[in-house]
Amino acid sequence: MTALPGIPLIASGMDLSAVLLDALAQAGRALTHGDVVVVTSKIVSKAEGRSVRLNDVQPSAEALRLAVVTDKDPRIVELVLRESTAVSRASRGVLVVRHRLGFVSANAGIDQSNVAGGEQTALLLPLDPDASARAISDALLERTGARVGIVISDSHGRPFRMGNVGVAIGAARLPALRDLRGEPDLYGRALKITLQAYADMIASASALLTGEGAEGLPAVLIRGLPEYSSHNPASTLNRPLEQDLYR
Amino acid sequence: MTALPGIPLIASGMDLSAVLLDALAQAGRALTHGDVVVVTSKIVSKAEGRSVRLNDVQPSAEALRLAVVTDKDPRIVELVLRESTAVSRASRGVLVVRHRLGFVSANAGIDQSNVAGGEQTALLLPLDPDASARAISDALLERTGARVGIVISDSHGRPFRMGNVGVAIGAARLPALRDLRGEPDLYGRALKITLQAYADMIASASALLTGEGAEGLPAVLIRGLPEYSSHNPASTLNRPLEQDLYR
Numbered sequence: 001m002t003a004l005p006g007i008p009l010i011a012s013g014m015d016l017s018a019v020l021l022d023a024l025a026q027a028g029r030a031l032t033h034g035d036v037v038v039v040t041s042k043i044v045s046k047a048e049g050r051s052v053r054l055n056d057v058q059p060s061a062e063a064l065r066l067a068v069v070t071d072k073d074p075r076i077v078e079l080v081l082r083e084s085t086a087v088s089r090a091s092r093g094v095l096v097v098r099h100r101l102g103f104v105s106a107n108a109g110i111d112q113s114n115v116a117g118g119e120q121t122a123l124l125l126p127l128d129p130d131a132s133a134r135a136i137s138d139a140l141l142e143r144t145g146a147r148v149g150i151v152i153s154d155s156h157g158r159p160f161r162m163g164n165v166g167v168a169i170g171a172a173r174l175p176a177l178r179d180l181r182g183e184p185d186l187y188g189r190a191l192k193i194t195l196q197a198y199a200d201m202i203a204s205a206s207a208l209l210t211g212e213g214a215e216g217l218p219a220v221l222i223r224g225l226p227e228y229s230s231h232n233p234a235s236t237l238n239r240p241l242e243q244d245l246y247r
Numbered sequence: 248m249t250a251l252p253g254i255p256l257i258a259s260g261m262d263l264s265a266v267l268l269d270a271l272a273q274a275g276r277a278l279t280h281g282d283v284v285v286v287t288s289k290i291v292s293k294a295e296g297r298s299v300r301l302n303d304v305q306p307s308a309e310a311l312r313l314a315v316v317t318d319k320d321p322r323i324v325e326l327v328l329r330e331s332t333a334v335s336r337a338s339r340g341v342l343v344v345r346h347r348l349g350f351v352s353a354n355a356g357i358d359q360s361n362v363a364g365g366e367q368t369a370l371l372l373p374l375d376p377d378a379s380a381r382a383i384s385d386a387l388l389e390r391t392g393a394r395v396g397i398v399i400s401d402s403h404g405r406p407f408r409m410g411n412v413g414v415a416i417g418a419a420r421l422p423a424l425r426d427l428r429g430e431p432d433l434y435g436r437a438l439k440i441t442l443q444a445y446a447d448m449i450a451s452a453s454a455l456l457t458g459e460g461a462e463g464l465p466a467v468l469i470r471g472l473p474e475y476s477s478h479n480p481a482s483t484l485n486r487p488l489e490q491d492l493y494r
Contacts, residue, residue: 001248089492089493091492094492096492103407103408104406104407158405158444158486159351159406159407159486159491159492159493160350160351160406160485160486160491160493161350161414161444161447161484161485161486162424162442162444162483162484162485162486163424163425163442163443163444163445163447163484164442164443164444165412165443165444165447165448165451166448166451167408177409177410178410180458195409195410195411196410196411196412196454196458197405197408197409197410197411197412198410198455200408200410200412200451201412201413201451201452201454201455202455204412204413204447204448204451204452205448205451205452205455207443207448208445208448208449208452208472225455236409237408237409237410238407238408238409239405239406239407239408239409244406244407245336245338245341245343245406246336246406246407246493
């Protein structure tokens with residue numbers, strides 16, 4: 001695993017595949033089949049122009065009500081509601097929603113940190129991160145000839161555990177969710193644990209290098225993982241509502 | 248990250264630090280300060296003799312009732328109840344409990360796969376995995392002079408997301424939970440994301456190599472992570488009950 005150095009601050013409209021290739025060149029790495037590149041959702045959002053000026057946001061009555069409950073900026077709450085399909089939990093300092101992309105997360109992944117413009121700007125998640133991952137992977141294939149897996153990572157809390165971990169909100173050219181049903185264990189019996197959140201584990205691994213802090217390392221190259229022939233997007237990691245015992 | 252080769256099947260009473268040093272020697276690696284070794288809970292449990300013969304287990308009335316609800320072996324349900332402090336969710340195929348160690352997981356982490364004796368044996372989690380991690384780290388320090396972080400990993404499902412990921416149920420000589428409060432972001436403002444489940448991310452990273460399958464790779468060496476001076480055990484990753492919005 002190598003954190004890619006020298007990635008500039010990303011502005012709307014920048015070509016992330018070109019940025020990644022520049023950074024890989026600086027790191028002295030050429031892409032090869034089976035490499036995985038993890039990119040934080042933050043730079044994908046910035047490249048896609050997903051920042052919103054808070055002064056342009058008019059909170060609804062529901063946003064104003066939830067802003068009091070959660071002690072949050074009503075304009076941020078308004079953006080959270082626009083980006084989500086349901087509120088899961090709201091209490092002081094906590095606003096957990098079901099995101100329009102299908103996962104459950106705090107504040108719909110909306111981020112004020114590390115955004116140019118400071119408190120006056122919020123950054124929404126990419127419109128369709130699986131499509132973003134596919135576009136980056138396709139561009140890298142076209143420019144280098146290498147089939148490269150892409151994970152677009154974010155940072156999520158968990159209901160029962162303290163602290164954030166990396167999760168995949170976008171993925172291409174790898175199995176975001178691996179189905180291990182029927183694989184034999186050491187004694188030849190079928191495994192009972194059946195599904196592996198492969199892309200989430202890749203996102204967590206890369207977050208060991210990118211951290212949450214000031215390092216400015218928004219992309220990681222992972223080399224040496226197996227190449228899987230069956231691929232599926234990060235949306236397969238969302239537990240279907242009818243299987244959710246904790247909504 | 249290097250999966251350690253040649254680890255034998257572990258039996259009760261075996262010295263895991265000696266086993267790890269043998270495997271490291273086979274991999275041509277000598278431990279140095281700041282290395283992290285991830286060990287699956289399964290081999291720790293086996294070394295600690297935590298397997299139970301199911302024929303010796305007498306299910307209680309409550310276990311018999313829950314076995315019908317969940318469609319599970321009543322003797323396994325009995326063991327799950329003995330290992331837990333509360334049932335969180337029970338339905339067909341699902342028995343999620345609060346483990347006596349403080350985390351919430353399916354089947355109290357009790358495992359029938361990869362255990363000698365097949366269906367007739369169940370493997371409980373280590374009695375005190377943080378203490379187990381400390382003991383392994385202390386033994387490695389004594390034998391090699393290197394201060395090595397230890398993570399004892401398990402595999403957990405998640406309420407809102409499909410698939411299992413690696414989690415840390417034991418940790419020593421590293422910060423299982425990192426507190427980033429107050430670290431500046433790229434623009435010099437304080438970060439809002441404050442807690443990082445560092446040992447869980449290490450466990451997920453190593454699970455990319457160990458998998459869930461037949462590979463028989465229960466230990467991973469991770470080199471190149473920063474050395475942190477402040478340490479805390481995996482028990483700090485358990486969300487306190489009063490902060491649990493989803494119990």
